[in-house]
Amino acid sequence: MRLASRFGSKNQIRRDRPLTNDELASVVPSVFSEEKHGSRSDRYTYIPTIQLLDSLRKEGFQPFFACQTRVRDEARKGHTKHMLRLRRERQITGSEVPEIILLNSHDGSSSYQMLPGIFRFVCSNGMVCGEDFGEVRVPHKGDVTGQVIEGAYEVLGIFDKVDEHMNIMKDIPLNRDEQDLFAQAALMYRYGEEDKKIPVTPASVLMPRRTEDRQNDLWVTFQRVQENMIRGGLIGRNEKGKRTTTRAINGIDGDVKLNRALWMIAEQFKKMKA
Numbered sequence: 323m324r325l326a327s328r329f330g331s332k333n334q335i336r337r338d339r340p341l342t343n344d345e346l347a348s349v350v351p352s353v354f355s356e357e358k359h360g361s362r363s364d365r366y367t368y369i370p371t372i373q374l375l376d377s378l379r380k381e382g383f384q385p386f387f388a389c390q391t392r393v394r395d396e397a398r399k400g401h402t403k404h405m406l407r408l409r410r411e412r413q414i415t416g417s418e419v420p421e422i423i424l425l426n427s428h429d430g431s432s433s434y435q436m437l438p439g440i441f442r443f444v445c446s447n448g449m450v451c452g453e454d455f456g457e458v459r460v461p462h463k464g465d466v467t468g469q470v471i472e473g474a475y476e477v478l479g480i481f482d483k484v485d486e487h488m489n490i491m492k493d494i495p496l497n498r499d500e501q502d503l504f505a506q507a508a509l510m511y512r513y514g515e516e517d518k519k520i521p522v523t524p525a526s527v528l529m530p531r532r533t534e535d536r537q538n539d540l541w542v543t544f545q546r547v548q549e550n551m552i553r554g555g556l557i558g559r560n561e562k563g564k565r566t567t568t569r570a571i572n573g574i575d576g577d578v579k580l581n582r583a584l585w586m587i588a589e590q591f592k593k594m595k596a
Contacts, residue, residue: 334389
């Protein structure tokens with residue numbers, strides 16, 4: 323499933339309060355596109371993100387994070403893929419809160435999609451739930467506004483199941499060998515085949531960045547690995563033995579795929595430890 327390409331810090335914004343339209347317009351102008359890109363045919367139904375966002379706001383959903391892909395063609399800047407992470411207004415604080423991940427474009431590069439996610443406040447981790455929890459897609463054709471509102475509530479209905487899985491993971495302790503195995507599986511996914519040099523050790527991606535992450539349950543192990551791999555900056559050695567630093571994962575594609583892979587690994591550990 324291809325979701326999007328790359329975005330950088332200049333193309334994203336996060337706040338601990340709902341984002342205003344002025345803030346969105348300054349960073350993700352494609353959200354406000356008033357028409358489809360000229361490359362689209364007459365059969366392509368333009369889905370105006372800002373109108374849909376306004377409808378979702380009336381239902382109590384607010385954006386706290388937004389980004390759009392970087393494009394070289396300035397003509398596509400106002401139409402390119404973009405992502406919003408929304409929460410219910412009353413769910414703006416807590417240890418973890420559910421988020422609806424909204425993806426759209428006006429140039430045909432993405433269908434309208436909604437995915438379930440989780441935001442963890444202590445480390446600002448924005449997670450994407452595993453594929454088993456499903457997603458909602460709305461094609462660019464026909465009447466879409468009603469489908470979008472219905473889809474948002476469909477995604478919300480998934481979160482009871484997500485909470486159940488998350489709480490089970492919090493109750494599963496992992497010893498050091500098991501944590502190493504989790505980290506090794508994550509590194510294998512990230513860097514490929516066994517014969518390829520992996521630049522960092524399992525111990526590196528298991529390193530806690532704060533006191534709250536020193537617990538040894540499955541959920542916190544998952545969080546430590548996710549944060550260290552997404553943010554990068556870990557010191558290691560390349561195939562020639564030279565010092566190197568791991569790169570942050572700055573693409574929506576890579577972010578979503580890694581998150582879902584880590585969730586799958588965590589689910590396998592949950593079954594193994596049951």
